[in-house]
Amino acid sequence: MTHPSDTGPAPVLALKDVSKSFGAVRALRDVSLELFPGEVHALAGENGAGKSTLIKTLAGVHRPDAGQVLLDGASVVFHGPGDARDAGIAVIYQEPTLFPDLSIAENIYMGRQPRRALGRIDHKAVHAATAALMRRLGVELDPDRPARGLSIADQQIVEIAKALSFDARVLIMDEPTAALTGSEVARLFGVVRTLREQGAAVLFISHRLEEIFEICQKVTTLRDGAWIASEPLEGMTEDDLVRRMVGRDLEELYPKQDVTPGEVALSVRRLTREGVFTDVSFDVRRGEIVGLAGLVGAGRTEVARAVFGIDRWDAGEVEVDGRGLTNGAPSTAMAAGLALVPEDRRAQGLVMDMSIERNIGLTGLRTTVRAGLMDRGAERSRSLDWAVKLQVKYARLADTVNTLSGGNQQKVVLAKWLATGPKVLIVDEPTRGIDVGTKAEVHRLLSQLAADGVAVLMISSDLPEVLGMADRVLVMHEGRITAEISRSDATEESVMAAATGRAAA
Amino acid sequence: MPESLTRAVRWDTVVGALLVVVLLLSFATVDGFGNALNLSFLIGNTLPIALIALPMTLLVVSGEIDLSVASTAGLSGAVMGALWNQGMAIETIIPICLVIGVVCGLINGLLVTRLGLPSLAVTIGTLAAYRGIAQIVLGSDAVTDFPAPYLDFAAGRIGDTFVPYAFLPFLVLLAIAVVALHATPFGRALFAIGASEEAARFAGIRVKRQKLILFTLTGLMASLTGVFWALHYASARYDNATGLELSVVAAVLLGGIDFDGGKGTLGGAIAGVFLLGALQNVMSLKDVSAQSQIVVTGVLLVLSVLGPRVARQIAVARAGRRAAASPPAAKTPTPTS
Numbered sequence: 001m002t003h004p005s006d007t008g009p010a011p012v013l014a015l016k017d018v019s020k021s022f023g024a025v026r027a028l029r030d031v032s033l034e035l036f037p038g039e040v041h042a043l044a045g046e047n048g049a050g051k052s053t054l055i056k057t058l059a060g061v062h063r064p065d066a067g068q069v070l071l072d073g074a075s076v077v078f079h080g081p082g083d084a085r086d087a088g089i090a091v092i093y094q095e096p097t098l099f100p101d102l103s104i105a106e107n108i109y110m111g112r113q114p115r116r117a118l119g120r121i122d123h124k125a126v127h128a129a130t131a132a133l134m135r136r137l138g139v140e141l142d143p144d145r146p147a148r149g150l151s152i153a154d155q156q157i158v159e160i161a162k163a164l165s166f167d168a169r170v171l172i173m174d175e176p177t178a179a180l181t182g183s184e185v186a187r188l189f190g191v192v193r194t195l196r197e198q199g200a201a202v203l204f205i206s207h208r209l210e211e212i213f214e215i216c217q218k219v220t221t222l223r224d225g226a227w228i229a230s231e232p233l234e235g236m237t238e239d240d241l242v243r244r245m246v247g248r249d250l251e252e253l254y255p256k257q258d259v260t261p262g263e264v265a266l267s268v269r270r271l272t273r274e275g276v277f278t279d280v281s282f283d284v285r286r287g288e289i290v291g292l293a294g295l296v297g298a299g300r301t302e303v304a305r306a307v308f309g310i311d312r313w314d315a316g317e318v319e320v321d322g323r324g325l326t327n328g329a330p331s332t333a334m335a336a337g338l339a340l341v342p343e344d345r346r347a348q349g350l351v352m353d354m355s356i357e358r359n360i361g362l363t364g365l366r367t368t369v370r371a372g373l374m375d376r377g378a379e380r381s382r383s384l385d386w387a388v389k390l391q392v393k394y395a396r397l398a399d400t401v402n403t404l405s406g407g408n409q410q411k412v413v414l415a416k417w418l419a420t421g422p423k424v425l426i427v428d429e430p431t432r433g434i435d436v437g438t439k440a441e442v443h444r445l446l447s448q449l450a451a452d453g454v455a456v457l458m459i460s461s462d463l464p465e466v467l468g469m470a471d472r473v474l475v476m477h478e479g480r481i482t483a484e485i486s487r488s489d490a491t492e493e494s495v496m497a498a499a500t501g502r503a504a505a
Numbered sequence: 506m507p508e509s510l511t512r513a514v515r516w517d518t519v520v521g522a523l524l525v526v527v528l529l530l531s532f533a534t535v536d537g538f539g540n541a542l543n544l545s546f547l548i549g550n551t552l553p554i555a556l557i558a559l560p561m562t563l564l565v566v567s568g569e570i571d572l573s574v575a576s577t578a579g580l581s582g583a584v585m586g587a588l589w590n591q592g593m594a595i596e597t598i599i600p601i602c603l604v605i606g607v608v609c610g611l612i613n614g615l616l617v618t619r620l621g622l623p624s625l626a627v628t629i630g631t632l633a634a635y636r637g638i639a640q641i642v643l644g645s646d647a648v649t650d651f652p653a654p655y656l657d658f659a660a661g662r663i664g665d666t667f668v669p670y671a672f673l674p675f676l677v678l679l680a681i682a683v684v685a686l687h688a689t690p691f692g693r694a695l696f697a698i699g700a701s702e703e704a705a706r707f708a709g710i711r712v713k714r715q716k717l718i719l720f721t722l723t724g725l726m727a728s729l730t731g732v733f734w735a736l737h738y739a740s741a742r743y744d745n746a747t748g749l750e751l752s753v754v755a756a757v758l759l760g761g762i763d764f765d766g767g768k769g770t771l772g773g774a775i776a777g778v779f780l781l782g783a784l785q786n787v788m789s790l791k792d793v794s795a796q797s798q799i800v801v802t803g804v805l806l807v808l809s810v811l812g813p814r815v816a817r818q819i820a821v822a823r824a825g826r827r828a829a830a831s832p833p834a835a836k837t838p839t840p841t842s
Contacts, residue, residue: 310706310707330706330707330708330709331709331710331711333709334709340707342707347701347703347704348703348704348707349704349707350701350704351697351700351701351704351705351767352700352701352704353700353701353767353768354696354697354700354767358693358696358697361693362693362694362697362704362705362708362710363708363709365690365693365694365710366690369690372689373684373688373689374688374689374690374693416708
């Protein structure tokens with residue numbers, strides 16, 4: 001493991017011994033990084049390793065406390081994101097922010113549209129320039145289409161096109177694939193390869209290791225803000241990379257225990273919500289982990305929401321332990337022993353401005369009560385108990401959850417629901433956007449819960465996770481369950497075939 | 506030690522301290538302020554604001570607001586006057602007025618929770634509607650001849666002390682409200698609803714039901730205030746308590762209840778109420794015109810939205826400095842990456 005060398009072709013953008021602190025937290029310590037034209041460089045590290053700080057330093061949002069940012073070998077100081085953009089550095093975020101009512105072309109040329117006489121916008125020129133960008137990217141998107149209704153994948157393409165229109169030479173992609181489906185990822189990678197061939201330097205961040213190996217040539221690893229290694233990916237294995245990231249050998253990522261399923265705990269019969277999902281029936285038994293796979297938009301999350309009572313269903317019934325649930329009533333679902341760890345932990349799973357203690361306490365408003373009043377002692381010990389059991393990393397229980405990293409936030413959501421002692425646990429994308437170490441912890445936890453007799457329904461777009469953890473896989477396609485595949489028969493091919501509606505199961 | 510530091514800049518504490526300072530300054534410098542009679546006037550005139558501030562605090566914490574409260578109070582007073590003119594017994598009239606308040610609140614609540622309309626818009630509408638109904642009910646009459654025991658209770662004080670009779674039931678209601686907001690599951694859920702309604706729903710909290718209950722209670726308290734107002738000033742008119750909603754909202758926000766919901770304490774809100782009441786009393790003693798007093802209320806409203814934000818920034822800055830001064834603990838949370 002050596003620091004980047006000083007020989008060879010000049011990097012277009014580099015960091016040299018950069019440090020950055022926020023209060024007592026040293027987010028970056030003597031970090032170096034070199035990005036070369038025509039190269040896709042991965043940035044690896046667990047949540048909290050300093051990846052975001054590094055990106056923001058490159059993008060001109062943060063200024064380093066020590067060390068240098070080098071552009072074409074010369075030291076530069078970015079006074080803001082505008083400076084970085086003018087230097088040809090563009091950042092593509094996980095969830096782009098476009099103006100929904102403007103067209104794709106207008107979004108790309110916002111504020112700098114080509115003009116005709118009298119200052120009128122030259123719509124033809126805008127259209128033509130956008131079409132040219134799309135051709136360059138090898139993507140078919142109508143420049144006149146409004147941004148509203150574009151998939152996240154398409155919105156990212158628009159952001160990339162916008163970056164190109166600024167003549168960006170360095171493209172920083174911050175977890176661009178987190179919300180994409182398999183085919184969308186493939187298209188994005190096609191675009192990235194095209195950019196690479198055209199001489200762009202790309203910095204790529206992803207929690208999915210297989211993606212790093214697929215698209216990147218080099219990798220820089222950070223751990224706890226410190227630079228660990230910059231090296232070519234060729235010859236490395238996923239285990240090597242994980243070891244660099246976590247600093248130790250990781251136990252198995254999918255520690256699935258074999259359990260003999262018990263009686264049916266969750267029974268869903270002919271559940272229908274018009275226009276969303278149709279005639280959905282399935283059982284989950286005690287001790288079972290049932291995977292619910294499918295493309296984004298297939299209706300998986302919507303089924304979970306209806307079962308838990310967030311949305312009403314139009315027909316069908318749901319039973320927990322043989323007791324029918326009331327339509328549209330999460331409180332009765334909870335009372336029956338159902339728990340839902342929702343898809344969006346920041347908006348649905350947690351009250352971000354509330355303390356860890358109170359967030360976990362929110363599911364105990366009916367139980368940690370004495371004579372009608374909150375039993376603060378019981379609430380505190382319940383929260384502390386579960387925060388410790390799940391090894392949440394925090395300073396004080398009274399800290400608000402928005403001070404925690406993503407993985408620890410997810411642990412708080414899990415703690416909040418496990419504290420209710422659920423019979424049935426529905427988890428929706430339980431490991432999205434969290435680092436590989438925490439991911440393994442969550443998997444071990446789910447496996448242990450199942451072994452203890454909890455019925456687990458796991459919605460996930462992460463196929464290896466579904467295949468690694470589920471006893472059975474249900475696959476949804478366009479609002480219907482199209483396949484039920486046993487653990488032994490489930491492969492990426494069989495699940496994807498059902499998810500895309502290619503196989504009649 | 507560090508904890509007491511952060512607490513020292515909490516806005517509700519600031520308002521409490523400000524109230525003490527204003528009271529002490531007024532005792533020292535304003536002629537006629539410190540005697541028991543004036544103080545009982547101060548409290549009695551502030552009670553309408555304080556009564557409505559109790560449910561309003563809970564409502565704003567949950568992220569909603571009710572601007573129709575003064576009109577509900579006016580309607581309640583108007584009905585009281587009209588029925589009294591018809592010769593009905595006051596013991597029958599007052600419950601009827603309270604029921605009307607419940608209905609007014611229920612209407613607001615149903616419009617907000619069932620139709621999903623923003624409470625600001627709904628209650629601006631019912632502010633006009635309820636006041637209009639009040640005028641239809643009583644016209645431009647002023648009813649003043651309510652039975653003496655009731656008038657004495659609403660306007661009188663205990664012996665020669667500064668404590669109005671009506672202050673005692675208020676203290677009971679205050680205690681109930683403090684417990685409801687800060688010590689019950691209901692109150693705990695209100696903070697969650699105000700901070701993130703969606704996350705509250707996903708935690709199994711019955712958001713709509715809680716809000717409906719709050720709007721209804723607010724209507725009830727507004728009508729109770731309307732009854733008190735008519736007896737306290739011995740005058741039931743359709744335009745009683747006009748503009749009172751401005752004072753209530755100003756006082757509650759001044760007390761550190763975040764307009765966006767999810768933050769604040771009832772102690773702060775009540776400190777805000779009596780700070781506003783004390784200022785109004787002092788201004789009256791100094792012969793400041795009613796119009797100028799409204800200007801002061803308006804300025805306070807703006808300051809009260811601004812103040813807590815500044816206080817929070819100071820707290821954050823202090824926390825940052827504290828963190829920088831102490832070595833990182835073993836369990837230091839990882840920075841958001």
